[in-house]
Amino acid sequence: MIGIVAYFSQYSGGSYQYTLSLVETLTKYCKEYDCLLLKSPVFPSNLTKYFIDLGKGTAFSTKIKMFFSILLGRPLADFSQIFRTEDFPEINLMISPMVSLIPLILDKPYIVTIHDFQHKYLPEMFSLRDRLEREYLYKVAATNARMILCESEFVRNDIRKFLKIPPERIKVIVSPPPDYITSFRSNSEKQLAVKKKYRLPEKYIFYPAQFWKHKNHLNLLYALVFLKKKYKKKIDLVLTGSRQNNFDGIMKKVKDFQLQDQVHYLGFLPAEDMPYVYRLAQCLVMPSLFESVSLPVWEAFYLGIPVLSSDVCAQSEQVGNAGLLFDPLDPAAFGEKIHQLLSDKSLQKKLVTRGYQRVKNLTQKNYAVKLNKMIKNILSSSI
Secondary structure (H helix, E strand, C coil): CEEEEECCCHHHCHHHHHHHHHHHHHHHHCCCCCEEEEECCCCCCCCCCEEEECCCCCCHHHHHHHHHHHHHCCCCCCCCCCCCHHHCCCCCEEEECCCCCHHHHCCCCEEEECCCCHHHHCHHHCCHHHHHHHHHHHHHHHHHCCEEEECCHHHHHHHHHHHCCCHHHEEECCCCCCHHHHCCCCCHHHHHHHHHHCCCCCCCEEEECCCCHHHCHHHHHHHHHHHHHHHCCCCCEEEECCCCCCHHHHHHHHHHCCCCCCEEECCCCCCCCHHHHHHCCCEEEECCCCCCCCHHHHHHHHHCCCEEEECCCCHHHHHCCCCEEECCCCHHHHHHHHHHHHCCHHHHHHHHHHHHHHHCCCCHHHHHHHHHHHHHHHHHHHC
């Protein structure tokens, strides 16, 4: 039995889609293993035969007690109401798609994915509590894991640098987008319905991102202002994603910059509508100040739209020559790239072709081969 920590919701950012793709892959292509989801109540329960809802998130004080229980090797509290171990079947290996204490509390061998060290690069965007929690949890989870996964060489190097983990215990395995992207087949009636449903402009650029500060919506607005002033072009921008702590400030700037007729916020969209919003866009823009690997970039490559991306962290590694890269702190440079791409149809076609080349082998079937090999090696070494 493989236990998978699926303690996320749709509002958890890329970790939700990463977990969704992982579960889909294991259940479809690694059928020799039964999978048990240890999940939040809102994570889909129709993906596996076995699942346990873990209830609401634990308080920070409880997390600290868990951490020191692991560190000291003895319980500092009764966690039975959170993790009723008698309810769990025999688990041979756990996979934690994000850093979590759950495998350690259950005393199971596990694989953990570390997505990024954003708190090291942008500490000002985290509270002191959040930084300390990340420091402790990353160290404990990585030290005790049988294997650490990541999705780029950039993050692999960070794991070695910040956590002092030997290279043989780190694997770079890139996850494809979930099935609703990789298996998407366009339907003209549905596309028209989506366009009407959200009142989408005839032409627009698209940025799907939750409203965290590092997503850099502000400089994207400055780029629109630049384009309006220099080229007299009013570029429509469609935004999706949940309203995180930077949302109100960005909406205020939209009014201050008089961009109300250009910026269209659609909210958090259902998965079945997202591919059509991509397909109707002229391009994806990804101005983020920090990305380890950007799932929207893979989605855009899959769905056949050109990509404009900031040149930060692992983005150049991910995008390669299949998109236009820019400095996210320079709105004018960003604006020039938008103008260049939207003015050049041949460039758009070239980037779409290159994007497909980058993802044509990034399939759940190929992902399963790598996961299966790793799982078998860990299980055989545990015997």
